[in-house]
Amino acid sequence: MKSAFEPWIGQAVVVQLKLGQTKLSLRGTLVKDRSDALLVRPEVGSDVEIPKAKILAIEEAGRCSRAVCHALWPLN
Secondary structure (H helix, E strand, C coil): CCCCCHHHCCCEEEEEEEECCEEEEEEEEEEEECCCEEEEEECCCCCEEEEHHHEEEEEEHHHCCHHHHHHHCCCC
């Protein structure tokens, strides 16, 4: 059975996470789908292993709405 995350492997994505009371977004490339975690390569820095239980949503990085993208990654 295919994982719901498998089609995202190799794609530029925005991963929305919830860590306790904090929600955050991580922009990068989905590298690997493991049984209980995803391996994501951020645009800057080292690969990050994210537990699937912490993931709220994944969306294609290029499809990020203009308002959301500017809020997350200001131009200045």
